[in-house]
Amino acid sequence: MRAAPSPAAPPPDAPAPGTRSAAAPVQAAPVQAAPVQAAPVQAALVPAALVPAGPSSPGPSTAQPSAVLSARYAQSFDVAVVVVVAGWHIAGAGSELLPYRSLYRSFPAQFALWLVIALAITAGAMRLIRGRSHPAWSYALAAVALAVTIAGAAGCPAGQLLKTDWAWGTAGWLGLLVLLRRPLGELVGFLLLNGLATFAVLAHDGLHRADVAGFITILAETTAIQLVVAVAARQMGATAREAAEVTQSEAAAREDALIAERLRAARQARWLALQETAGPLLRELAAGSADPADPEVRRACAVEAARLRRLMAESDDAPGPLVHELHACADVAERRGVAVDIETVGALPSVPADVRRVITDTAIAILTTAVSQVRLTLTALPGGIAVSLVADSPLPPPQPAAALGVVIEHDRDRRSLWVEARWTR
Amino acid sequence: MDQVVTAGIVEDHPVVIEGITSWISADPEHRIQVVLVAHDLMALEPVTGPVADVLILDLELNGQLVTAQLPRLVAAGNRIVAFSAHSGPGLVREVLDGGAYAYVAKDEGRGYLVEAVLAAAADRPCVTRSQAKAFLGDDGPERPSLSNQERQALLLWFQGMSKASVGRRMSITENTVRQYIDRARMKYAALGRPALSKDALLARAIEDGIITPREVATYTSQASRPA
Numbered sequence: 001m002r003a004a005p006s007p008a009a010p011p012p013d014a015p016a017p018g019t020r021s022a023a024a025p026v027q028a029a030p031v032q033a034a035p036v037q038a039a040p041v042q043a044a045l046v047p048a049a050l051v052p053a054g055p056s057s058p059g060p061s062t063a064q065p066s067a068v069l070s071a072r073y074a075q076s077f078d079v080a081v082v083v084v085v086a087g088w089h090i091a092g093a094g095s096e097l098l099p100y101r102s103l104y105r106s107f108p109a110q111f112a113l114w115l116v117i118a119l120a121i122t123a124g125a126m127r128l129i130r131g132r133s134h135p136a137w138s139y140a141l142a143a144v145a146l147a148v149t150i151a152g153a154a155g156c157p158a159g160q161l162l163k164t165d166w167a168w169g170t171a172g173w174l175g176l177l178v179l180l181r182r183p184l185g186e187l188v189g190f191l192l193l194n195g196l197a198t199f200a201v202l203a204h205d206g207l208h209r210a211d212v213a214g215f216i217t218i219l220a221e222t223t224a225i226q227l228v229v230a231v232a233a234r235q236m237g238a239t240a241r242e243a244a245e246v247t248q249s250e251a252a253a254r255e256d257a258l259i260a261e262r263l264r265a266a267r268q269a270r271w272l273a274l275q276e277t278a279g280p281l282l283r284e285l286a287a288g289s290a291d292p293a294d295p296e297v298r299r300a301c302a303v304e305a306a307r308l309r310r311l312m313a314e315s316d317d318a319p320g321p322l323v324h325e326l327h328a329c330a331d332v333a334e335r336r337g338v339a340v341d342i343e344t345v346g347a348l349p350s351v352p353a354d355v356r357r358v359i360t361d362t363a364i365a366i367l368t369t370a371v372s373q374v375r376l377t378l379t380a381l382p383g384g385i386a387v388s389l390v391a392d393s394p395l396p397p398p399q400p401a402a403a404l405g406v407v408i409e410h411d412r413d414r415r416s417l418w419v420e421a422r423w424t425r
Numbered sequence: 426m427d428q429v430v431t432a433g434i435v436e437d438h439p440v441v442i443e444g445i446t447s448w449i450s451a452d453p454e455h456r457i458q459v460v461l462v463a464h465d466l467m468a469l470e471p472v473t474g475p476v477a478d479v480l481i482l483d484l485e486l487n488g489q490l491v492t493a494q495l496p497r498l499v500a501a502g503n504r505i506v507a508f509s510a511h512s513g514p515g516l517v518r519e520v521l522d523g524g525a526y527a528y529v530a531k532d533e534g535r536g537y538l539v540e541a542v543l544a545a546a547a548d549r550p551c552v553t554r555s556q557a558k559a560f561l562g563d564d565g566p567e568r569p570s571l572s573n574q575e576r577q578a579l580l581l582w583f584q585g586m587s588k589a590s591v592g593r594r595m596s597i598t599e600n601t602v603r604q605y606i607d608r609a610r611m612k613y614a615a616l617g618r619p620a621l622s623k624d625a626l627l628a629r630a631i632e633d634g635i636i637t638p639r640e641v642a643t644y645t646s647q648a649s650r651p652a
Contacts, residue, residue: 341532343558343583345514345558345561345562345583346561346562346564347564375584375585377583377584377585379561379580379583379584380562386580386584388584388585390584390585390586411586411590411593411594413586413587413589413590413593415587416585416586416587416590418581418584418585418586418590418594420584
């Protein structure tokens, strides 16, 4: 036998042996290669392995779409706005309307206007919470608010408008509610119009200097508060999106690190597998101790060529990995001019990677000695599979060690060699 | 051989026709004589009754599968050996159910076509490896139940062993191997749509002692049992 593999330096991207354990908890490797990593798991797509166990596991490990996360933040804020607006309408506007009820030109008319605003707030709140944002509705409700501002102010006793007018403030809040999702400019415009409307009624009644001062004070107070809330809403939305994006990118980074770690482990495993057999053969050829004219050396080279093809096939994510790998092994024989006929019967079971190795090793042994023809069949059996080769191979069959539940049998007649590897779960 | 078997070839590719005739003429005993070569099924239309003992029929003529016409051809008294580039198990079973005597995939033509034609002329089965594959892969609800021995013989035969090797491996004679394989074929002949050819196959199998009349009745009753 050839000498044991010398401890040559691993490729630069292969981690030191100690670091491999980092990949150990990862079950379904996208690339299966080595005997050292003998998890009997079929190749799975990487993201599937990263999905957390159940829907009840929130937190940063849940790769949640950022849209969902920021929508959740935004909705809580919307609810807060609705509470503020409704609260103002009931407590703020109501506490002005009721004490001065005897002063209005018509209290029932004022109360009807108050109810109109209440209905508009309800409609606006429902649309906001449900995420409806058709602008026509927003504008219609804003128009209702303006109309109530004018009508409410006009119904106030002359000279006492600033004291008894409840509509201006609450209409402003309604405007804020319905224009919360619209550009900030629209709300600013609305609040100005709302103030101007009140001012127009005030001017119509006859302006006094005190009125103007009072108007400006109220305008500054209410409009400022409403604008602050609107700006805060925007700020909250942006922050929520940012937070969600950070969460998302953290999850993506973790995912990338896991994939990279697995790829590194698989590469390491492939490198180790090559070190066992192909490495020594190449070294012997290079040193001249193995003679390429020697049929035994040529056969060994063919075996290693087939194994290399298999290694590459193992890293493909093919639906039927065993058939795929056997095709790769057959490829090398076909290049030598051997006709390989591959037939499959039935729905083939999924075969663990290490078992596939035993089976493909058996196939390689026959494929590399066949003279001109190989018939390779895969037959689904109850709970397993039979892989057989019939070849015009002149050599006595090699005796591959049956392992991992694979039973290997062979038979020879005058012309051909039959070998079957049978595996049952 | 007492009498020369006459054969018709229905095939649209001249190269394949040449191949078939060369296999037939390569037979050292010259047991088959080609009496008809047609490029499509139209050529058979004006003729009433079979023009040859056996018709070698390519299932795909001018780009179209002709499996649907098979039962009509069989009912007209033709013995059909299907010859096709396809080897899908479903197609093979469909063609056998339609009343073909044998199914020979094009890549097994050299080895089995002559044998299949001769067997069909004598109303005997010829189970090619593609037929064995179709039987082994059958998981339909109507499939006949094969014995373990029949299944094992079919499996080894499908895998590519010679019948002599199958016999040695199973510690039985080559004749018994043939019998197991033919019995599996007969179970399929006893199933599905009735056809003249299937009756002839079964009658000859009973005569040859491959199966007993009682067994035919059993297969048939199993097949006609509602699923």
